[in-house]
Amino acid sequence: MAAIPVSPLAPQSYPDLPEIAGVRFATAEAGIKYKNRTDVLLMEFDEGTTVAGVLTRSKCSSAAVDLCRANLPGGKARGLVVNSGNSNAFTGMKGRESVQHIADIAAKALGCPASEVFIAQTGVIGELIDASKFDGVLDQAATRMNALPWIEPAKAIMTTDTFPKLAGAVLEFDDVEVRINGIAKGSGMIAPDMATMLSFVVTDMPIAADVLQALLSEHVQKSFNSITVDSDTSTSDTLLAFATGKAQVEPITSLSDPRAQFFGEALFDVLFELAILTVRDGEGATKQVSVHVEGAVSDESAFRIAKAIADSPLVKTAIAGEDANWGRVVMAVGKAGEPADRDKLSIRFGDLLVAKDGERAAGYDEKATSAYMKGEDLELTVSLGLGEGSATVYTCDLTHGYITINGDYRS
Amino acid sequence: MAAIPVSPLAPQSYPDLPEIAGVRFATAEAGIKYKNRTDVLLMEFDEGTTVAGVLTRSKCSSAAVDLCRANLPGGKARGLVVNSGNSNAFTGMKGRESVQHIADIAAKALGCPASEVFIAQTGVIGELIDASKFDGVLDQAATRMNALPWIEPAKAIMTTDTFPKLAGAVLEFDDVEVRINGIAKGSGMIAPDMATMLSFVVTDMPIAADVLQALLSEHVQKSFNSITVDSDTSTSDTLLAFATGKAQVEPITSLSDPRAQFFGEALFDVLFELAILTVRDGEGATKQVSVHVEGAVSDESAFRIAKAIADSPLVKTAIAGEDANWGRVVMAVGKAGEPADRDKLSIRFGDLLVAKDGERAAGYDEKATSAYMKGEDLELTVSLGLGEGSATVYTCDLTHGYITINGDYRS
Incomplete structure (x- = not known):
């Protein structure tokens, strides 16, 4: 397959997102589909990180989506593993065992419970992923984690995207800066083998998981849920928001906290910008x-x-x-x-x-x-x-x- | 615009449909959009012809569809006018007046009430049709009506179709032959300016309008309502069935007549064949x-x-x-x-x-x-x-x- 030209709607430059305390990341080559190609992203969150998520409504959701759905009610996150090359969707019981194996490896590498690891996978449907390819790879990645630059994870999760997608927002509460960084991948139901919209948002705001979930569910409606490239919904669509809580401000523990609305609006700005970038990288898009x-x-x-x-x-x-x-x-x-x-x-x-x-x-x-x-x-x-x-x-x-x-x- | 090549799925030959007593037709050039091009079909039915129809469910139905909807409850048909080049859809009150004018001209030419004339129009949306272009044209067409060959009306209603669509069935009731002939046009929501699926079926079976309507409504489900080219529903989709009643058999006056089922099955065969031909002429179709x-x-x-x-x-x-x-x-x-x-x-x-x-x-x-x-x-x-x-x-x-x-x- 010939290389796909960069979308004429690609941005002229990419934002230089700031560090967010409490999160580090590394990318790796696991050789899932191709050799010598970055295909894995590992993110590590400090203890105390809360999490919220919105997952595909497909009746044929992937094993990774099912794992996220099972782990989200816990409200805590310590790790995120994203791979391209194989979505591990429609792979039955063996698919479920394979994502559990990947979660176990990540948990061991990060020293956390497997129930606090989240996984997102994209690529071909119906082929069981060889989870043993992650053996050693995640351990090794965990030894070289960085907090910058954010374009690195944004690039690592690309598949047939023609440009990386990043967006950020900065708020102030009581003169303390609070940061929200987001990355996304997707250009419709990306070819060649079916793919997916994935987006990950990280903030240092201390915010309870249920409040974060409420804000995420509200603001996804007029952002990611209001875009369409080709009307085809993926089996693997995943949006996760992580809050490390490192900003030195009072935690938001309730929706009735007036700061929840301000934070929600900034969160929306990030989600909306990422959603529009996804449309602008829609397959074949010229307008x-x-x-x-x-x-x-x-x-x-x-x-x-x-x-x-x-x-x-x-x-x-x-x-x-x-x-x-x-x-x-x-x-x-x-x-x-x-x-x-x-x-x-x-x-x-x-x-x-x-x-x-x-x-x-x-x-x-x-x-x-x-x-x-x-x-x-x-x-x-x-x-x-x-x-x-x-x-x-x-x-x-x-x-x-x-x-x-x-x-x-x-x- | 370059000529569209004939669909690779076009049939090798066209059926030689038999004459149906009680119906005659002629084609004409009214210059609706282009000069020197057949763009009008006039069909005349003998007195006693019953009619049934299925029309688009679009909330933006065309003036011609509205006229058919108004005339169908009468159950009687004497004339059908079909034109290409302008669908006269979304043309407001003036559009309604223009189709009424066409119906009046046809009624005069055929010597029948305007309420027994049916109209179907395809072509560009939003442009008022100049109904005066039909003045004289329908009168003149009415002087040279023929009962054969059926490929003529099938060709006359084509727009960007790449081949004419005809199908027929012959039944026997009490050793008397009963005929059903059908024609259709459509290749999705045909380009260049939006178009339509149109189909007209004529039989010499004597059958009450309400029975014909029930059978048509039933059998459209697994024929025309079960095809899709591009998911786009026209403002002008029209399927009409006319029964001249000239076959020398007892009329079907009730669905409980056992012959209604047999007739319905033959009607279905014709509808299904026309529907499949429409898919096989789908825009750009190769499979x-x-x-x-x-x-x-x-x-x-x-x-x-x-x-x-x-x-x-x-x-x-x-x-x-x-x-x-x-x-x-x-x-x-x-x-x-x-x-x-x-x-x-x-x-x-x-x-x-x-x-x-x-x-x-x-x-x-x-x-x-x-x-x-x-x-x-x-x-x-x-x-x-x-x-x-x-x-x-x-x-x-x-x-x-x-x-x-x-x-x-x-x-």
Whole structure:
């Protein structure tokens, strides 16, 4: 398979994220699929680190996802192991034993209970991972842990991503700096063999696991859960947040602590930035598209309509062709199965009104709209005129690149 | 836009459908979008013809669909007008007036009430059709009506279809031959400007409109409602069945007439054949795929899982690449949101067992499975092991051709 060119939507530079006390990491080569390639990330957290997570809702979740699901209620984390090359999904009882073996090795290397180790795996589905490849590798990695630079773990978890994804935020509570660093991988359901969105966020904020979980669950909705590249949900999607508690501020122990909201907003900023970076590395993407729906009967209804538009192959191919084909947006609204009244429907491309009250807008300007479509960042807004519900879904266009990446790699 | 090559899945020849007493047709050039191009079909039915129909469920249905919906309860049909070049969808009150004008012209040309005229339109969305273009054209067409050959109306309704779609069935009741002829157009949500599945079926069977409607509604489920090219539902999808009643047999006036079932089965055969032809002309299609799901908790659940697989871009691109990537089928089952137990799941490609009880099948043969993927007609079977529910959805692969047709036509 030829190398995939870097996304034209890649950022010009990467943030230089600061150290976070209480976390160190190292990368390694375990030879899971290829030799001489970094394929493992080990992260170590100091004692007292709390953890929260959001995992795929797939009915065919991977063994690693099942292990995270089992360990999350404990609320404590000491280690994280991430590998590429094999997702170890759909590998039955032997798959479960293999992730347990990896957790055991990591626990021994880090000197912690295996129940405080979290694992995320991406790569081919249906092939049992050879857990013995981790023997020695994690022990050795544990001897050379660093706290910087954060681009290293961000790069280590890439598979067919064309650029590393990092984002951070800094808050102040009582003149003390609190830091949130995040990394992510994913470019849709990444080819060649199916993959996944993985994201890991680390903060030095002292915060109880249940509060962290509540904030994470809330803020994932308008970030990672509001993006779509190709409508395909992975068996391995994993978002984990770790809080080392090293910042010298009073711990947040309850959602009613007014600082919880501020912290949550900063957490959202990090999650949102990582989510957008993921869309901008969507397979074959040449444009980023924000689909806004307003005036729906509810936010949920608005979300489903926005998702129908963002997932429509006809809308996405029109955008790839820089075609102001708003008729396809009408089509997608119509097929969403949600309350909509054709004769109240209005559509804007950017600030340009293209349709109003169920027909083409009186002042519709084909030339201006076509010019708008040549941009790299597009905003489509649908106003339903029925109620107060609104939502935004972020996606990319559907190009030959997507077909090449996902369909052309076998000879 | 370059001409689209004929689908490699096109039939080698077309059936020579027989005349059906009580129906005649002519085609014409109204210059709706292009000059010197057949863009109108007029069909005339003798008095006494009953009608039934199934129309798009889109919330943004076209003016023509709305007119059919208004006229269907009458149960009588004398005329059908089909045009390409403009779907007249999303054109507000003026769109409604324009289809009424076309119905009035047709009624005058045929000497019948306008409420017994049906209209179907495809083409660009959001542009009001100039109904005056039909003035004279329908009158003139009405003077040169023929009953043969049926390939003529099948060709007249094509837009970006790469081949005409016809199917027929002949039954005998009391030694009297009864005929059913059908035509269809559609290749997904046909490009370049959004289009539609249209199908018209004509029989000489004397059958009450309500019985015809019941049979049509029943048999559309496992035919047209079980196909997907790109998951996008048109604003104009229209299936109409006309029964001239000219066959010299006792009329079917009730579903309890045992002949209703036989007739329904023959009707299904015609609908199914037309539906499969539509998939085989799917935009960019190089392979036809039948996705069978069995062992689901209900038929509805099986259908939703089969649809999730058939709509998955990753499954469809893998098929285009002749890649036996059954992991993507697992992914699609997992994301369907329907009851599924990973550890009871089995998958077959053709007769080849690739996964069993939640892991790769013991005797999995990569070479044989890859060889199977090179075929033109593929069968994927997913067994859930939960219940008795089953369903089949028919689709095609997702190739560069789809992107070219839908995304590349504007410079």
